Amino acid sequence: MATRDTGLPMRIPPQEGAPLPDRVDIWEVGARDGLQNEPATVDLDVKLEFLDRLASAGLRTLEATSFVHPKWVPQLADAEALLERLDRRAGVRYPVLVPNERGLERALTAGVDSIAVFASATESFARRNLNRGMAEQYAMFEPIVSRARAEGLAVRGYLSMCFGDPWEGPVPVDQVVAAGRRLRDMGCWQLSLGDTVGVATPGHVEAVIGAFETAGVPTESIAVHFHDTYGQALANTLAALRCGVSTVDASAGGLGGCPYAKSATGNLATEDLVWLLDGLGVDHGVDLDALVGTSVWLAGRLGRPSPSRTVTALGTTASSGG
Template sequence: MIAVDYGTTPLPNLPGHVTICEVGPRDGLQNESTVVPVEIKAEFVARLVDAGHRVVETTSFVHPKWVPQLADAEELLSQVERVSGVRYPVLVPNEHGLERALARDVRDIAIFASATETFAQRNLNRSIEQSLEMFAPVIARARAAGIGVRGYLSMCFGDPWEGEVSRQQVVRIATQLLDAGCTELSLGDTIGVATPGQVDALLRDLFEVGVSADQIAVHFHDTYGQALTNTFVALQRGITTIDASAGGLGGCPYAGSATGNLATEDLVWHLHGLGIDTGIDLQKLVETSAWLVGYMGRTCLARTVAALT
């Protein structure tokens, strides 16, 4: 089915343009048990760019023992034809990962921190403070090389082992990451438990300590069906960078209750209906996700894909 234009109805006090950080090739695929061939991954990235994406998180330099799906990072980067004006961030866990990224002329990296001690131990095998110490030289070296550094902060709203997460703790770690030199901070609802009031309160707390809206991105999982609602609250607070995954792919290999990411197609439908520009061709994006999940033998989680195919 071809996407029908049902018109737009803007609402006041919302941004006119939103940048979608497409995390499908990395976060979307990392938890898949069936390894996707590198040629398919390269085509996936190319199709996302052709659909209008200008930020596509491409892969990760984490050790293949921990995420076998991404063991082909170097090969994938050699196959991806980089388009001018498009950013292709790569997740790096430490200085060794940064060296691998530098060797491939990566211009944007991401690091992955935790707002809770339990997840820091399970995901990074070190405490929060130890992980921040590990990231400090990575951030410094990357910035010295003119590379943008996105800081992911996971478990910002709830943790499967610790329950509710203190906003004060999230703010403390977030400001430490920004002070260390991160150029952007992505607030992660890793297990999808956040509700609109929590999102609004955390953003308000961050703004009160001097963090600006243009330094923040939001990363919602849709476990309880709240991702779009939470996104809307973030938009009302002036956030203009939203993470999403084509087809709703994704999860977290270290948190079993983390289901799929916010589906990019559902986000685009939502934003376009509000008259918010994304630069993305929804029909091309739908065709891309339908192609990929078809190849993988999966049912697509994005409702917009189901409606338009």
């Protein structure tokens, strides 16, 4: 009988249970969605090291920055400089957020090959976040997606407020599906369904994904983006995985939040997701210790601890190497 009392990372062999995808692609949003919500702007050198560490930890999709106007998101005003200095790794994608035509110009000049647009599933949030209604948001995004595709770029469509909206309350599933289909019809290869304020629960997640499937949008083209405001992010992720979703957005250390929802805490922490996938025997390619070390290192730069449970649990050991 072993008697090591590590009190520490005990990894249990996978126990699969109900059907799941063989592999999950983690779309790491920490450098964009995480850092854009930080009260202070993070130094460019720190951002570059953060992206480099994430790639070393095995993440293969790193949303790097955003070309939103610096007036709105000063935290990411260094987008051009970041992309110029970024040491791109083979096999790693570095998509950037593009809010409008001016953003697309900047992205094309910077030589990116993968972008994301950010649409709303509700009229209220479209007006708050984009300063235009839903019909107008499509009119704005259509030429962007069309031009980007003509230039050979892959375009992801974020759809925010897919479950609840703080101004409108619960969002009808049909409305979400209609908005998602508009993005697909424009040419977005993937939809990221966002629970922007974190109010969703697993049955609701199953209903929305099922409605997309019924409407002819294949589950392979769906990603999920959960916030942990009410502690539901990982349970919702499990529900999505059981539906066959195989792309999950997450943020190293649980960085980020929603500036438009007072109570919205961070994104699903990548580390907590990796713990889940390891336990379920789902391949993902990430070295958990290296990732935790990265989040502990970044937390030191930001001056406050990570909200991720897994980072908290493993951080003491992992940080010693970081």
